Amino acid sequence: MNLFEVAVAAHRAGRLVEAEAAYRQLLSIDPTHADALHLLGAIELQRGQPGKAELLILAALAHRRDAVFMTDLGVAFRCQGKHAESEAAFRKALDLKPDLAEAHNHLGILLAQTQRAVEAEVAFRRVLDLRPDSGEAWNNVAQTLSEAGRLVEAEAAFRHALLLEPDHAQAYNNFGILLGKTGRHVQAEAAFNHALSLNAKYPAAHNNLGNLLSSIGRVSEAEPCFVQALELNPDYVDARFNLSMVLLAAGRYAEAWPNYEARYSPNMSDRKMTVPKFSYPQWQGEPLAGKSLVVMPEQGFGDCIQFARYIPLLKRRGLSRISVVCDPALGALLETVNGVDEVMTDSRSVPKHDYWTFPLSLPMHFGTTVDTIPDSLPYVNALPTRLEYWQKQLPADGPRIGLVWKGSGTHGNDSNRSVRNLSDFAPLWSVPGLTFVSLQHGQGDEFTQAAARQPLVELGSKIKDFADTAAIVAQLDLTICVDTAIAHVAGALGKPCWVLLPRFGCDWRWLQDRIDSPWYPAAVSLFRQNKFGDWSETIEDVATALKTWAATQSTGCGFRS
Helix, strand or coil, X not given: CCHHHHHHHHHHCCCHHHHHHHHHHHHHHCCCCHHHHHHHHHHHHHCCCHHHXXXXXHHHHHHCCCXXXXXXXXXXXXXXXXXXXXXXXXXHHHHHCCCCHHHHHHHHHHHHHCCCHHHHHHHHHHHHHHCCCCHHHHHHHHHHHHHCCCHHHHHHHHHHHHXXXXXXXXXXXXXXXXXXXXXXXHHHHHHHHHHHHHCCCCHHXXXXXXXXXXXXXXXXXXXXXXXXXXXXXXXXXXXXXXHHHHHHHCCCHHHHHHHHHHHHCCCCCCCCCCCCCCCCCECCCCCCCCCEEEECCCCCHHHHHHHHHHHHHHHHCCCCEEEEECCHHHHHHHCCCCCXXXXXXCHXXXXXXXXXXXXXXXXXXXXXXXXXXXXXXXCCCCCHHHHHHHHHHCCCCCCEEEEECCCCCCCCCHHHHCCCCHHHHHHHHCCCCCEEEECCCCCCHHHHHHHCCCCEEECHHHCCCHHHHHHHHCCCCEEEEECCHHHHHHHHHCCCEEEEECCCCCCHHHCCCCCECCCCCCCEEEEECCECCECHHHHHHHHHHHHHHHHHHHCCCCCCC
């Protein structure tokens, strides 16, 4: 064999050091050897060094325009997040060789990563035209269909991929995700375990198995899955974030908060947060005396309300100015937090500060543990003008009970956390002497049809913002709700609130197995679902507790606002 053949043989055998040495020896003889330059770039891609790969492949292309070279250049660009350059490279490769399946495949991967699912499917189906017996191509089509919610088609494609390639670990992993989505947890667990039996060093399969176990309440089994994924790939931010979730749920806050910072990494696969591009730095615990800081919004309304409790603590560190950026619906309420100097509702026009922070990064900087949660209540207040207005809208008869049975339909866990029908709360109507007030937003026709049969006073459709919500809740004797922002409004006001929590997918902030919340001591009580998907027992528990509570009200022993 000549020197190039020796190098390629070593490369194919996975002996990268030997292959690199041979390629470099060849280049010392012929610096214009395009294939040697390209394959050195391929080695750098295998080593996770796309920047180095880019330079080597560009050098190869300077000597020969080749579709395979151009495809690997696109991969190098994609691995660096250079999406426009990556797409251009793949399309140039296809101009050179329209039937190059690898270029269509990598273009499809890029399009899928950049949320262009329709175009991605077209690219992957072109691969199938060229390679109809490719299990990988069927897997990619299936994954695209699954992410688009076309689950029946996706399942058929996954099964075909595995029929063609029974040892395709990635297809088993992706099929496991689909099975989990459709509630087939036992089969999903088996799929992930089969993927790992084929490739024990597969970080994504460890991570996805951990996600599944966590979602069905097997949190202690989930943790080692995420740990294993991180041992295999310390830069795997999805696994780091998921590890933080199980640590937070277990109350191991000191371990959890640093890992929780992964939530806003640009490398998160399901990225929902954007880091602001300010000229000033993110606060990392530096001294704050005489400085200014802006707290940026993140995640949901409830998160912003829950973690506003840290603003007074920030102020005590000597800040000259604290600004809060939030959704307009939160503005008037957050203005009542002690220490807030300015509330802004337009994140596009934030003036210069010394630092910025996300609110859910503050517990890490303050070293918060379960025992040191800032739990002084209330830390928000109802505005007097709003109190006066809503007092006239509220029924005079009491005790008055607020009720919310659904959260936002766009929430990832809404199918678990929300109660499907208002009529499911019928056991509550049997408790005499109570007046129920609906704070529900977006109930539509369901409420209209049910209102005549349910003893509720409807105020939800009249609420304009969370200052309105706070003014109503402040004048209620009790609020009963599913896990939505209303729970945080009531808790932050120090008002009694009973929260119904799902069996699976329960949010980390409510911890595990507790019936109280250290975030809202003496205010929030927790009622946990006993059977997945079935609220009947939980609502019966609430009704029983409500009878006892109502009796204390009638004897004057209970809390009244």
